[in-house]
Amino acid sequence: xxxxxxxxxxxxxxxxxxxxxxxxIEVELVEERYWxxxxxxxxxxxxxxVPVLKMNGRTLAESGPxxxxxxxxxxxxxxxxxxxxxxxxxxxxxxWFDDKFHHEVTSNLLYERVNKKVMGxxxxxxxxxxxxxxxxxxxLDYMTWLLDQRRWxxxxxxxxxDFAAAAHLSALDYISDVxxxxxxTVKDWYAKIKSRPAFRSILADQVPGFPPPAHYADLDF
Numbered sequence: 001x002x003x004x005x006x007x008x009x010x011x012x013x014x015x016x017x018x019x020x021x022x023x024x025i026e027v028e029l030v031e032e033r034y035w036x037x038x039x040x041x042x043x044x045x046x047x048x049x050v051p052v053l054k055m056n057g058r059t060l061a062e063s064g065p066x067x068x069x070x071x072x073x074x075x076x077x078x079x080x081x082x083x084x085x086x087x088x089x090x091x092x093x094x095x096w097f098d099d100k101f102h103h104e105v106t107s108n109l110l111y112e113r114v115n116k117k118v119m120g121x122x123x124x125x126x127x128x129x130x131x132x133x134x135x136x137x138x139x140l141d142y143m144t145w146l147l148d149q150r151r152w153x154x155x156x157x158x159x160x161x162d163f164a165a166a167a168h169l170s171a172l173d174y175i176s177d178v179x180x181x182x183x184x185t186v187k188d189w190y191a192k193i194k195s196r197p198a199f200r201s202i203l204a205d206q207v208p209g210f211p212p213p214a215h216y217a218d219l220d221f
Contacts, residue, residue: 005032005044005052008205009114009174011106012063012098013051014167019067019160021198023074027053029201035119064094067160079160090154093146093161097168101139106168108132109177114210136172137182144183158193166193170202176213180221195219 004020004027006013020027032041034050045052045061053060056073060066071080080087109132112124143165146153154161169190172178180187193199203217215221 002027002056003030003054004028005030005041005054006050007032007034008207009110009171010050011102011110011164011167011171014170014202015098015160015164016051016053016063016066016070017201018163018167018198019070019079021201022077022079022163022196023070025055025070025074027055064098067094067163071160079158079163081155081157081159086155090159090161093154094164097161097164101165101168104135105132105139106172108135110171110175113175113177114207117209118207133177136178140179140182140186143189144185147185147189152189162189162193166190166199170194170199174205174207174212174216175210191219191221194221 002020002025004013004016006017006029008031017027017029032038032050032052034041034048037048041052042048044054044059047061049061051061051063051066053066060069067079071078080090108128112128112132116122116124143153150156152158152162153165169178180190194203206212
């Protein structure tokens with residue numbers, strides 16, 4: 001059995017989970033308190049980060065390379081287009097969400113509100129929370145601009161770029177930090193991707209001490 005060492009609200013873990021589920025690859029989910037620096041976990045990944053995937057006898061780290069390997073070993077259904085230019089656009093947007101969005105939004109909202117408490121590192125920094133709340137508006141507007149020109153974020157077919165974005169937004173939606181009224185276009189996009197079978201386990205996540213809002217698992221939110 002494949003095993004994914006993960007944290008439920010980690011967008012990087014969620015991106016891998018979505019990729020596996022879309023390709024119908026079964027995996028056992030193992031929650032990992034990576035901040036405790038357990039020696040067994042550090043042997044799996046000396047970087048001390050999740051996700052870590054054990055698959056086909058190999059131990060794999062880093063969400064980007066993991067998703068690319070999953071794609072190469074299981075090309076159907078495709079999450080990367082065939083044309084080099086189209087693949088570039090998918091990779092560009094994956095990097096956008098996993099780097100820029102993560103730095104400006106996820107780390108300032110999710111990590112401040114949830115991770116600090118779970119890890120016992122104190123209370124949220126109000127300046128960071130305000131910065132994240134401001135930055136997410138810019139990113140939602142950028143997504144609206146993209147989706148006004150395309151069916152999906154990177155083109156006419158759903159791709160890893162959509163999963164990267166949805167991984168971050170779903171984690172933030174769990175703590176009610178996405179203003180879905182800001183963009184009907186983005187809300188419609190999220191409703192489509194949220195309704196996919198691959199999203200079911202994501203919507204079933206429960207984090208002790210942090211109950212999700214009523215709309216979180218509602219497909220017609």
